[in-house]
Amino acid sequence: MSTWVEMLKSSQKTCLVQDGRKKIHYTFKNHTEMAEEYDMATFDLSVRKFRKKSTLGSSGQWEYEIGEATNITNIEELSIRESNTTPRFSAKYSKNAFQWRIRNLPYPLDNYSITVDDEKRQLVLRTKNKKYFKRISIPDMDRFHLPLDQNAVKLAHANNCLIISYQKPSQIIEHEKALHKELRKMKASKDGDVECNPS
Template identity: 50%
Template sequence: MAVQSWIDILKSSKKTALINDGKRKIHYLFTDGKEMAEEYDLKTDELIVRKWRHKSTLGAEGLWEIEVGEPLAGPVTSQEVIKENCSNPVFMRKDSKTSFQWRVRNLPYPKDVFTVSAEPSERCIIVKTSNKKYYKKFSITDLDRYQLPLDSTAVSFTHANNTLIVSYTKPKEILTLETELLKELKKLKGTGEGDVDCKTQ
């Protein structure tokens, strides 16, 4: 079953864990050389960051690609921040415990301009505006990994403070697997809260 195969891949990967800054940081190294890094909030267990790195064809380290979390996670110069924060929409994923969630900042239009729809046949969500100012098509990588169907009734959206928030209620299969995975991650050496007296100087 496909759902099981992804969880098996996660379990068989080489994992290292670190606690600092109030976060549980997990690094996965897969047998095919891909790397995944995740950060969880220690208090809420919410996933804050998930990023991937692939080796290039020549074996060099690639750049980290953010799947969940702030797009500006790397070291940036002040000029880049100014450039990035102009009026262009900024698309990012930020999940909650029960939903996959995407935020699009810098969209100063009223809510009734937006249409958000799920296209199960294309396995994607489409966001568009009636004033033709914004269009975005994206897939839910977690559903693809677990090979679960896209449910159009699971999609909702709100708009406030120039930010569109698109939510997709997590299917029960994923909630169960996330709980199971978190139990595994908490067993990793170095993740016991008691071991964290050695503060970095």
């Protein structure tokens, strides 16, 4: 059993159902927190974020592994802001694949190439016109100590959005099936977090 699986099993869990999502909060023995959000219909994972306690015991900022922060900012208060044509990268995992979307990339599909960097354990995205470059790590592959496979990568492009998919290996699919079975059993509050245990 991997260290990651052991951490999940031994963590304290709470859950909440809100806005069509099941939100799971984990507290690990080292006091690191993880929060995940699953779509109630598909059980696709749309958010995974972590935060650690400081040496003084206060909670740090959330760091997103999947999804992105939804901070609402008054645009009139911003003197400098990101252009709405800047490429935007986000991750969203489905049942069978790790998937990333990069919006605002207008170039045709044949302009992109993606390769596996075995040494750095990353996917490397390049464009022929040298307008975009991105390295992508897959934390779950690292947690399970699995090698990356070039044949597992696929690209698609539509509506100025590049979609990168990496087929999940069977070890991760089986782990997630077992985990999701337990998460579906958890009793959840619609009003706030409650202590949750499989029923």
